[in-house]
Amino acid sequence: MREEIAYHEYDVLVIGAGGAGLRAAIESAENGLKTAVLGKSLLGKAHTVMAEGGVAAALGNLDPQDGWETHFYDTMRSGHFINDYRMAEVHAKESPDRVLELEYWGAVFDRTPDGKIMQRPFGAHTFRRLAHVGDRTGKELIRTLEQKILTVKVDIFQEITATKLFKDQDRIAGCIAYYREDGRLAVFTAKAVVIATGGWGKAYKVTSNSWESTGDGAALAFRAGAELADMEMVQFHPTGMTWPPGVRGILVTEGVRGEGGLLFNSEGERFMEKYDPVRKELSSRDVVARSIYKEVRAGRGTPHGGAWLDITHKGAAFVKRKLPGMYEQFMALADVDITKTRFEVAPTIHYTMGGLRVDAYTASTNVPGLFAAGECAAGLHGANRLGGNSLSDILVFGRRAGAGATEYAKNSAMPKIDNAEVQAEVERVLAPLSRSEGENPYRLHEDLQEIMAAHVGIERNGPELEKGLARLQELRERTANMRAPGSRQFNPGWHSVFDVQNMCLLGEAIVRGAIERKESRGAQWRTDFPDELEEQGKVNYVQQVTDKGIVVRPEPVPPMPAELAELFTRGVAPGLANAARKE
């Protein structure tokens, strides 16, 4: 029987309905372009909803010395200088406007005593910088964008999954997607496509990420010829829950430390004093995560292999007001009252710094007409992301991707999608449903997670990485032959087939990046190359799919112009240096 396919045409097609995707779609629609946005979940429920601690923006509401230079400085330093400085600059300059825009659209942030937007301290931010709503900032952000997008002219496709991008010659032409509800298929032809599909934390077992984070968009674009960069950089958040087993990995917001929480090992030692005497608990995430890991390795871990986090000294009223979600989460899921007792935390996979390589100003990839923004894109965060810099990232670059796509779409004709390619993809997508024998996608996902943890976790070395690569290649072959019994109607087994294929591809890219980067920097910790090396700091590892398979090449990190480089020569953050000068 010939498959019934729905055909749609748009100027701008946004794949992804998290913060980055919604912001991009709002931008192109407000510019009068015919826009659609696709998401795997219901509107307003994307991964972004989970963000807790806040959105970083140098508003200077509490610390007037703050400004874009200091935010830029903190971002580059935490990224260990392999960030694209142009992205870091744009981001630091534009975040305040994006936050205020949210306020104008209806977001209600916590307030300072004089009625401004409240800002909280966070790891490795020089000043109090994170605008927030208790510990549910992501929800406020996505709800505001949801409420905004409902008032502009955008077609919103909910619970729909894109499985392949199409090209017309070299340029992007659109995608095909299936509706989760009933397995119907739809082809979207578009002049410009924005990928905003988030990260791929689900490639790991212990993760704070939602099921959506399977890296679809990055994998689809990679297959379509787009370049990936910095794939080895996967962030371990230092504090995930450890117990009971069902909640292992669920995030404990950095806000707990931001609000004064302290870390102790099993011997009652405040060990961060040893690893980073200045910033202690509020050191950058890579440092804190590694410190906890080292304590556990040295036999000073807590019963479930982590560290103690203690905020009881702040008093119950304070904790309940500042961290209501955390209080609730521990009461409901772990029977622990964090206002009365310390609790266990351990590192959890949290964020993917690497991703699609984009232009800092337009968010375009190397494929004409294809743009990317948010967690699926690389460049802003370098080797380690600062807390709060992702929510600002998705707003700043979501908007820029929407604008970039708008410009591109205005100046181009509607592309054509080759029908033979569509038919081939339809067959591939439907095949798992009719196979009488084949691999179980749930099992393969578990295998993938096991491989990632064993060979390319927080601590890495050459031989293990090579083993991991070999195992992943084997696994990739098995993923071509998965089986999903049942019908096309809302069938999670069938849905996971494509998730697993995408994660396997990106898992391989993580390993390949980690093999090439023969040093330790930020999130990449190699015990066979324990030092940060100057030469390696000058390159990003870029990957592309060619006729010969995946090829990895070093690309020079763009050098900063003198006036920006100068900011790093003063020995202190720009805001502090200026303050000192004034005195």
Place this chain on the structure above:
Amino acid sequence: MPEDITLSVFRGDKGGGDEVEYKVPMQTGMVVLDALHFIQAHDAPDLAVRWNCKAAHCGSCSAEINGSLKLLCKTRVDDYVGEVIHVRPMHTFPVIKDLVTDVSWNYDMLRQVPAFQPAIKAPFTLQQRDVDRIQEFRNCIECFLCQNVCHVLRDHSAQDRYWGPRLMIRFAELEMHPLDTGDRMELLKGAAGIGMCNITKCCTVVCPQGINITDNGIIPLKERVADVYWDPLGGLVRKMHK
């Protein structure tokens, strides 16, 4: 040896269906969603259930567990020791498959609420005490459990006359924003049907976010509507003060 627990899960679609029993090994701290995931991985890969955050943030996993309206990710299995755990989809919305229901009506109604219309450009000066109440409402995770329980929608299917508690607190959040200039009173009284609510407070009881939907949201809104429509002078005064 861990004990087994028994779940009886609705399997079916709009054409009908029945509960099917599954055995799942008990784990400390397990929530019902974990048990369903176990079933997916081992017995029924096509068991349909929505979820996202597994941390009560996204409001995807609403269901009816032994007759109570709950989030699957926040409901502990050990609350049901010695019992069979019956899991069914939300009753008020049409079933798509198994535990997944069609909640699109809620989004259609949300689209009809006139957006925030601020009097001035940001940055705003707002005191914390003036936004506490609207922050309570904005803490909604759109799980639609309140919509599911409200008897006006659940038992009387009056979707054409009442938009339900979730929509009421969306109105409340806008109407109580100190800088909003919009006027939604006519809509609230008319199409949105606030008069249909007879303050049974069932919505407040089920809200997983602990939002005081009735006392803090619906009742003050009802008072405003009454002000505007029963006391023209009072309505005028209110408008001038806004």
